[in-house]
Amino acid sequence: MYISVIGPARSGKTTLFQALSGIESARGFSDGDNIIAIDVPDSRVDEMSRIFKPKKTTYARIELADTVAIGEGNIKDSTINAKTLQKMRSSDAFILTLNNFEGAARIDLEHEFHEIINEFILADMIQIEGRIERIKKQGGKKESTALQQEIELLERLLDHVGEGKALKDLELAPNDEKALRGFRFLSQKPMMIAINCPEDAIAGLSQENEGQAEDLEGYPALYVCATLEQELAMMADNERAAFMAEFNVKESIRGRMIRLAFDTLGLISFLTVGDDECRAWPVRKGVNAQEAAAAIHTDLSARFIRAETVSYDDFVKYGGINECKKAGVWRLEGKAYIVEDGDIISIRAGA
Numbered sequence: 001m002y003i004s005v006i007g008p009a010r011s012g013k014t015t016l017f018q019a020l021s022g023i024e025s026a027r028g029f030s031d032g033d034n035i036i037a038i039d040v041p042d043s044r045v046d047e048m049s050r051i052f053k054p055k056k057t058t059y060a061r062i063e064l065a066d067t068v069a070i071g072e073g074n075i076k077d078s079t080i081n082a083k084t085l086q087k088m089r090s091s092d093a094f095i096l097t098l099n100n101f102e103g104a105a106r107i108d109l110e111h112e113f114h115e116i117i118n119e120f121i122l123a124d125m126i127q128i129e130g131r132i133e134r135i136k137k138q139g140g141k142k143e144s145t146a147l148q149q150e151i152e153l154l155e156r157l158l159d160h161v162g163e164g165k166a167l168k169d170l171e172l173a174p175n176d177e178k179a180l181r182g183f184r185f186l187s188q189k190p191m192m193i194a195i196n197c198p199e200d201a202i203a204g205l206s207q208e209n210e211g212q213a214e215d216l217e218g219y220p221a222l223y224v225c226a227t228l229e230q231e232l233a234m235m236a237d238n239e240r241a242a243f244m245a246e247f248n249v250k251e252s253i254r255g256r257m258i259r260l261a262f263d264t265l266g267l268i269s270f271l272t273v274g275d276d277e278c279r280a281w282p283v284r285k286g287v288n289a290q291e292a293a294a295a296i297h298t299d300l301s302a303r304f305i306r307a308e309t310v311s312y313d314d315f316v317k318y319g320g321i322n323e324c325k326k327a328g329v330w331r332l333e334g335k336a337y338i339v340e341d342g343d344i345i346s347i348r349a350g351a
Contacts, residue, residue, distance in 0.1 A: 001282065002063040002105050003261060004088055007097035008112055010068040012226035016097050017066040020254050034066035040258050040269075040280065044342055048271060058279040060259065064347075065091070071117045075122045085123060089184040090234040092267055094191040094220075095257065101198050109195065113216055120186035125161045127183060151349070153179060153268035161187070168218075183245055190264045191256065193221035199228050199247065220260055222253075229253040240329040268341035271312065272296065276347050283339065290335035293347045303349040307333045316325055319346035 005020070007013035014034075021036045039059035048059040069086060074080045088094075096116060098109050132154050135147050145292050155174055160170045166187035172180070180188075195213050213221035227317070232252055244250070262268070262282070269280040270292055281295045289309070294301035314329040315321075324330040339345070 003093050004065045004067050005095045006067050011097045013097035015230050017225040019233045022233045037061050039061050044279050046278050054278045056277040059278040060282040067236045075119045083334045097194045100195045111130045123162050124185045124187050128158050191219050193222045196226045222308050224253050270343045270345050289337040292339045300349045305348040308346040333347040
């Protein structure tokens with residue numbers, strides 16, 4: 001999972017990136033190249049490691065990127081270059097940081113939000129127009145039904161973005177979605193919004209729905225004080241606990257944002273356990289057991305026979321594999337079994 005932290009200048013996006021990543025300073029990185037992988041906190045993995053004492057413990061991982069600041073007109077005047085755009089297109093999702101400090105140059109969240117979305121729409125429009133032009137040149141040499149169908153689909157998209165609408169709001173048939181997957185349009189991507197607030201406001205906001213803000217045009221949002229969270233990320237554990245209590249922060253932004261990212265992207269984690277390794281494997285919600293096996297290794301999917309599985313809660317309740325078998329909650333499932341979040345799975349595969 002690759003997530004880009006984006007936002008206008010002076011929104012606090014780099015400070016938020018530091019809070020999420022634990023990097024104290026972004027010095028030494030060029031714009032768009034500040035990328036780091038972070039572990040996804042998971043108490044279930046912690047508990048399995050405590051029980052099995054494995055040689056290795058592996059958490060699910062997220063790659064975070066701190067991108068260049070985005071502002072009105074950046075796409076048109078090429079302030080954001082092709083290389084940076086390509087990196088943004090490779091993102092699975094965005095975290096958009098918006099400034100909510102009183103006295104800032106602009107505190108209208110919706111205005112700043114629309115500036116970013118409009119830049120994405122323009123970038124997508126340019127990409128669509130370029131592809132249509134290339135197809136027409138190619139089609140002039142050789143008739144192709146597939147190319148004609150692609151033009152018709154792209155022209156439908158062009159009409160949509162031409163009205164100033166994000167591609168995420170365009171209903172598409174599954175086959176059309178599959179055909180467009182390679183374009184990785186910016187305005188089609190999932191996005192979470194971090195509303196960056198001052199320290200004196202965050203304590204009260206953190207009490208309201210655990211810091212969850214009202215969605216902004218369908219995008220989920222959280223309240224955050226980036227400077228406070230950046231300080232927390234750099235503290236020792238004992239200092240952090242006291243500091244969080246003082247500011248009434250119940251959970252760090254890393255945990256909150258990662259949980260929101262999993263929900264937004266429709267991800268769950270299943271677990272594999274044992275003396276060698278305890279590990280969390282992120283997969284799309286709704287995958288079957290054979291598809292989950294492919295996350296571990298494609299050979300396991302190809303040679304799939306059965307999945308031994310038990311829920312994490314049952315494992316903890318009964319106290320181990322043998323106890324779960326005696327209680328009848330340790331099951332053998334076929335390839336069509338839909339994996340649930342927290343399932344502990346062992347794949348049986350043929351030779």
